[in-house]
């Protein structure tokens with residue numbers, strides 16, 4: 001099922017806004033970027049970008065820079081320091097700062113490239129490359145408009161869902 005995005009989603013980032021901001025994740029935060037995309041947040045992964053490029057891209061595209069680099073976080077007007085190398089702690093830091101970030105897979109963003117997903121009907125030629133088990137189950141399938149990667153509700157989604165739920169718990173660290 002495709003979730004409707006909240007009104008104003010993807011517009012100007014706001015620290016106190018209702019909709020989650022758009023992000024730019026630095027090179028150290030690739031896994032965090034994938035999880036943010038899983039829940040539908042527009043997150044560019046700045047792999048290979050220099051500090052100056054990260055700051056310029058964040059400013060140009062109205063994104064909040066998520067960075068592990070303390071000096072860099074002080075340079076950006078809209079930068080957020082992620083202290084921990086652990087994914088669970090990183091996620092919880094983002095959720096603490098932006099409680100509006102969803103905690104369930106949204107099937108609206110490609111976790112590989114941040115492209116937008118669209119539903120794929122069974123007659124679509126792209127559905128031909130699905131594993132037979134998925135086709136037979138009549139599961140909702142989505143395709144990335146940019147890279148074509150296919151997504152569906154399955155065991156991988158289930159484990160992500162469980163992990164996201166566990167991270168909400170008081171003692172969870174993994």
Ligand SMILES: [Zn+2]
Nearest residue numbers: 110113144147
């Ligand atoms: Zn993609």
